[in-house]
Amino acid sequence: MNLVFTMIVPLIISGVALYGAAHRVDVYAALVQGAGEGLETLVRIVPALIGLMTAVYMLRASGALDLAAAALSPAMELLGLSPELLPLMLVRPISGSAALGVGAELITAYGPDSYLGRTAAVMLGSTETTFYTIAVYFGAVGITKTRYAVPAALCADLTGFVAAAWAVRLCFG
Amino acid sequence: MTMTIIWTGMVVLSVLCGLATGRGPEVAAAAVEGTTAAVELCLSIAGMLCLWTGIMEVMRRSGLAEGLSRLLRPVLRRLFPEAAGDGEMMDSISANVSANLLGLGNAATPLGLSAAKKMSRRSQGVASDGLCMLVVCNTASIQLIPTTVATVRAAAGSGAPFDILPAVWLASALSVSVGILACKVMARLWGDESLPVSNIRAGRKMRRQRQ
Numbered sequence: 001m002n003l004v005f006t007m008i009v010p011l012i013i014s015g016v017a018l019y020g021a022a023h024r025v026d027v028y029a030a031l032v033q034g035a036g037e038g039l040e041t042l043v044r045i046v047p048a049l050i051g052l053m054t055a056v057y058m059l060r061a062s063g064a065l066d067l068a069a070a071a072l073s074p075a076m077e078l079l080g081l082s083p084e085l086l087p088l089m090l091v092r093p094i095s096g097s098a099a100l101g102v103g104a105e106l107i108t109a110y111g112p113d114s115y116l117g118r119t120a121a122v123m124l125g126s127t128e129t130t131f132y133t134i135a136v137y138f139g140a141v142g143i144t145k146t147r148y149a150v151p152a153a154l155c156a157d158l159t160g161f162v163a164a165a166w167a168v169r170l171c172f173g
Numbered sequence: 174m175t176m177t178i179i180w181t182g183m184v185v186l187s188v189l190c191g192l193a194t195g196r197g198p199e200v201a202a203a204a205v206e207g208t209t210a211a212v213e214l215c216l217s218i219a220g221m222l223c224l225w226t227g228i229m230e231v232m233r234r235s236g237l238a239e240g241l242s243r244l245l246r247p248v249l250r251r252l253f254p255e256a257a258g259d260g261e262m263m264d265s266i267s268a269n270v271s272a273n274l275l276g277l278g279n280a281a282t283p284l285g286l287s288a289a290k291k292m293s294r295r296s297q298g299v300a301s302d303g304l305c306m307l308v309v310c311n312t313a314s315i316q317l318i319p320t321t322v323a324t325v326r327a328a329a330g331s332g333a334p335f336d337i338l339p340a341v342w343l344a345s346a347l348s349v350s351v352g353i354l355a356c357k358v359m360a361r362l363w364g365d366e367s368l369p370v371s372n373i374r375a376g377r378k379m380r381r382q383r384q
Contacts, residue, residue, distance in 0.1 A: 034230025156352030
């Protein structure tokens with residue numbers, strides 16, 4: 001099973017290429033075009049990442065994060081979460097690139113294969129930029145009375161955060 | 174504007190806190206370090222990120238999303254009873270969900286929006302139960318292979334960047350289930366408002382005229 005997850009990148013790449021070729025898709029042209037679009041996405045997130053990672057680095061160096069973590073640790077512990085994850089949880093529903101910046105900082109600072117690094121990664125992978133999505137959908141169709149959409153979506157987010165920590169403990173012990 | 178408040182708050186707070194705790198010089202050094210770290214992160218994930226968007230484009234062109242969408246339809250019909258009778262709306266919803274599963278975010282949004290537009294036509298300005306469900310399903314991440322996060326892990330030197338997959342699936346499944354459950358429960362609690370405002374007004378007018 002471990003080999004499957006280690007080999008998953010080449011397996012997916014070759015599988016998709018075969019499937020595409022079998023369906024008479026110009027696989028290579030599609031690949032190059034898609035990669036170009038990826039580069040555009042990257043260029044779009046670089047400025048946001050520079051702004052946010054600077055702020056996160058400053059916040060960490062000032063000791064403010066430690067203070068906030070100490071103050072909120074009882075509430076976080078109640079949920080089974082490490083207080084270090086709080087900034088990620090706060091920024092996740094609001095901005096995707098901000099969450100990526102905060103998450104990447106956690107992953108590098110604590111190590112990608114540590115409990116905290118893994119939990120941050122799973123949190124990023126199992127939640128979405130909730131408020132952005134809600135704004136796009138309701139804005140596009142002119143809905144002003146969103147009823148229970150926001151609380152229901154936030155329930156899902158909170159579950160995602162708590163479940164991320166629990167799943168990492170379950171899968172990696 | 175939200176991000177302006179957050180960002181300004183973060184920067185001002187770190188200066189104040191740094192001065193109060195006597196860590197001013199560290200804050201100054203961190204401001205420089207942060208910018209470098211951001212550029213380094215972008216460079217180190219650039220290759221994998223572009224490769225994945227390339228692979229996703231191949232997936233999109235080869236019709237993988239359409240196949241998946243056909244498989245999902247029976248399940249989604251139960252989740253969206255108000256769309257079950259409308260073939261076109263059901264097509265958009267299942268295409269939206271399957272694009273989300275494959276991580277084709279750019280393809281998923283227009284599909285979801287076309288379903289949302291049809292749903293909103295029946296209730297002016299008020300989100301129907303189906304629309305709330307659609308939006309909540311889109312705010313919960315159901316991407317099967319979270320490539321960006323795995324790329325960040327690989328850049329940070331992880332031995333097996335994809336070993337978090339089972340944990341991500343577990344957490345995603347729980348989060349989506351709670352989102353759906355919350356929608357179903359809250360739909361009952363919010364019951365009265367679910368009637369389109371125009372209908373309520375029309376009803377009142379008719380009653381008044383009858384009197």
